[in-house]
Amino acid sequence: MSVPHDWIPAVDAPPGPPREHVLAGLRGTDEGPDLVQLLTPEGERIACPAYDAHVADVDTAALQALYRDMVLVRRADREATALQRQGELGLWVPLLGQEAAQIGAGRALRAGDMAFPSYREHGVAWCRGVDPTELLGIFRGTDHGGWDPVATGFHLYTIVIGNQCLNATGYAMGQRFDGRVGGPEAEATMCFFGDGATSQGDVHEGFVWAAVYDAPVVFYCQNNQWAISEPNERQTRVPLYRRAQGYGFPGIRVDGNDVLACLAVSRWALEECRSGNGPVLIEAFTYRMDAHTTSDDPSRYRLADELELWKLKDPLERVRVHLVRGLGVGNDFFDEVAADSDALAARLRAHCLAMPQPGPERIFSHVYAEPSPELDAQRDAYLAYHASFEGGAE
Missing domain, CATH: 1.10.1200 (Non-ribosomal Peptide Synthetase Peptidyl Carrier Protein; Chain A)
Structure with a gap:
């Protein structure tokens, strides 16, 4: 069979998809009108009838606690990055910019729930009671994870891209088979992965099995816009949350830099799963402000203007502004949080320097x-x- 000549690309044709596909992808992965948001980048609390009830209990003290979580997690992340640059860690995976997506989801989990992370979920680990010092052994090469997954409800980090989706789906199927769906003691599973993982077969296989068996699993995709060096338009022609429709379960997009919205949507999705209405896909629309890992140089593939735009959507700053302007929180609270973050950084550094050289x-x-x-x-x-x-x- 001969191949028509117009099917054969020119030798000097640039690699990648056609321009019209790239433009369609850019339009399709914009934030869009379906984005769930409760707290704007300017720190303004806006009404959202569909999800307000799920954070009705979040008063000033609770919002302060969420802010403190994000500040401490960011400080631990920055200290670990510095330790890697100084040769104390072999590698580090920064979470800078994704604090709200992780803290919001992590604080929505109940004690009996199970979380399956990839390798960037330091904020979720914090919410599950895993001390940041316990993460260092993985990146120093002294252990594979220093915490008990059963006791914490937080599985060990998964380095293979997307593999945790199969593990999480299997665990959630077990929850259903064991009768732990429905009722006051019901449980659910939450699986964390990035936008790049959605191109992996393991993720789609997990979607299929979860849909067929009504597994109580929330698939939580942190869309940070870059799969290492590949932008979203190289991953999909449609917004990632809409992929759930093809598998027959709900998909929702939330502002991943809005900790209040992430908490509300995650609570809703987990309750859906505990009630037997799972699975659910959440796309937390956020941005990776730092490198993919400390071995990566993001300046080689993304523009500085893009980074500056996302700085205006900083997840910590919008909560700080709302606490000050909207709720009248004074400087004493922020000074206390800053002191706590300094203490955490010092403790993390001391622990790392005392670790054995493998x-x-x-x-x-x-x-x-x-x-x-x-x-x-x-x-x-x-x-x-x-x-x-x-x-x-x-």
């Missing part, structure tokens, strides 16, 4: 539950090779 044999530890002759042989060969260099045995 030896080269560490990468072979705890790979299998049982001893493996093949792995032992690989370890011995590698350590002999390592020791053959000057100072290699140190």
Whole structure:
């Protein structure tokens, strides 16, 4: 069969989708009229009849607590980034700009719920009682995660893109099979992933199984606009939340820089799942203000103007402004939060500097539950090779 000549691209044709597809993608992934928002970037509280009831209990003290969460999580993130730059961590995955999306969702979870993170959910970890010091071992290479997933309701970090969607779906199916859906003690599962993960097969398989078995799982996509170096228009032609329609369950887009809206939408979605009406897809429309990881250079693929635009939507600033102008909160509170964040940063640094330096044999530890002759042989060969260099045995 011959191929028509007009199907064959020119040799010097630029890579990527046609221009009209790119433009359609840009229009399709704009914030749009369906965005749920309760607190504007200017700090103004606006009415939202569909979701106001889900945050009716959030008084001044509760909003102050949410603000404190975001400030402390941001400070821990900035300190960990500095530690990596100083050679104390092998890698760090910044969450700068996504604090509201994570704290809002994390505080919506109940004790019996289960959360499945990717590798950036430091804010959700904070909400589930995982101390920031427990995250450092992963990025220093001393452990695979220092917390108990059962006790915290927070699974270990998942490095493989999108794989946690399968794990979360399976866990949620188990919740349904065990009769933990419906009633006052009902549970739900929440799965966190980024916009880039929506192009992975594991995510779509999770969607399919969750839909077929009515699994009580909230798929929480933090759309931070960049899948490492690929923008949204290279991922989809339609807004991500609308993909849920193809699987037969609800999808909703929320302002991911609005902690109040993220809390309200997450509470609604989790209750839907606990009541047996799951699954639900939430797209938290936010922005990654820092690099994908500390090994990434975002200046190579995105414009400074874009970053400056999103700075105006900072999730912490809108809450601070509302607390001051709308609720009359004074400087004493903000000074106290700043002091707490300084103390957390100092404690995080001291803990990191006191951690052991992992030896080269560490990468072979705890790979299998049982001893493996093949792995032992690989370890011995590698350590002999390592020791053959000057100072290699140190």
